[in-house]
Amino acid sequence: AQTVTQSQPExxxxxxxxxxxxxxxxxxxxxxxxxxYKQPPSRQMILVIxxxxxxxxxxxxxxxxxxxxxxxxxFSLKISxxxxxxxxxxxxxxxxxxxxxxxxxxxxxxxxxxxxx
Amino acid sequence: DAGVTQSPTHLxxxxxxxxxxxxxxxxxxxTVSWYQQALGQGPQFIFxxxxxxxxxxGNFPDRFSGHQFPNYSSELNVNALLLGDSALYLCASSYRDxxxxxxxxxxxxxxxx
Numbered sequence: 072a073q074t075v076t077q078s079q080p081e082x083x084x085x086x087x088x089x090x091x092x093x094x095x096x097x098x099x100x101x102x103x104x105x106x107x108y109k110q111p112p113s114r115q116m117i118l119v120i121x122x123x124x125x126x127x128x129x130x131x132x133x134x135x136x137x138x139x140x141x142x143x144x145x146f147s148l149k150i151s152x153x154x155x156x157x158x159x160x161x162x163x164x165x166x167x168x169x170x171x172x173x174x175x176x177x178x179x180x181x182x183x184x185x186x187x188x
Numbered sequence: 189d190a191g192v193t194q195s196p197t198h199l200x201x202x203x204x205x206x207x208x209x210x211x212x213x214x215x216x217x218x219t220v221s222w223y224q225q226a227l228g229q230g231p232q233f234i235f236x237x238x239x240x241x242x243x244x245x246g247n248f249p250d251r252f253s254g255h256q257f258p259n260y261s262s263e264l265n266v267n268a269l270l271l272g273d274s275a276l277y278l279c280a281s282s283y284r285d286x287x288x289x290x291x292x293x294x295x296x297x298x299x300x301x
Contacts, residue, residue: 075230104288116231116278116292162230169287175221175233175246176280176290 073098073165077179084153085187091138092148092182094163100124104166105139106176107148111159119161122146150184158186190215192281192293200299201269209264209296213281219243220262221290222254225276237262238284266298274300 074097084090096105107119122130122139129137134154138147150157160183164176193212201207213220219238223231233246237256256262260281266273276297280290 108292113294114276114297115294116280118289118291121289164230166288169284175223175236175244176231177233178230180228180230 073100073103073167073177075163075165075177075179077163077182079182080180081183081185083185083187086153086155088153089149089151090153090184092150092161092163092184094146094148094179096144096146096163096165098144098165098167100167102168104168105137105146106164106166107135107137107146108162108164108178109157109159110162110181116162120148153186155186155188157184159184192217192279192291194277194279194293194296196296197294198297198299200301202301203269203271205269205300206265206267207269207298209266209277209279209298211262211264211279211281211293213260213262213279214291217281217283217291218260219282219284219287220256220260221280221282222262222264223278223280224248224273225278225295227275231278234264269300271300274298 103124105122109117134151160181162181163179221236222234225231235245240256251267253265276295278295279293282290
């Protein structure tokens, strides 16, 4: 079974700063997907960014980028120029390839990110 | 373009009762997954429905069952409710050719007294 670990329960930074959220995972699979989801107080889980394990290039979506280290099984999220609206719970998630006995997304426990004005 | 919708938003039940939660997937999506999110935890996968059949299941007891309708909407049923079933229940939809990318609804908050 896969496990996802987020070692930072809470982080707080000033607006406009850069922040990095950590995530490690454990799997015996060679091909898989990794995700960062954002869950604001409204509870809606929003997909921030995804990474396919067979792609060496790190994914980027505007101010959000990842540092994917496959050998180290590490998948960190960097948020540049942080904004007040980035305040939320951030979840790292893992999924085996569809059709390969995938059993849904496996989530970490989350990191509560607070952006201070 | 309508996103994933869920009903009801909140629900209060007592131990031993049964509950049904509903989910309508995002337009164009044919696969629905259900997750349970306990307070302070990440979501846990319950099961996934595709073509009106349960395709995958997480580590949840048989008290949790589901259904998918021809229009791809889905229901989650929980029988013999326990206090520990109190949680946020999230529905996520995806398209079979890209099922790794799941879009979530706002969830149903269930409180069992």
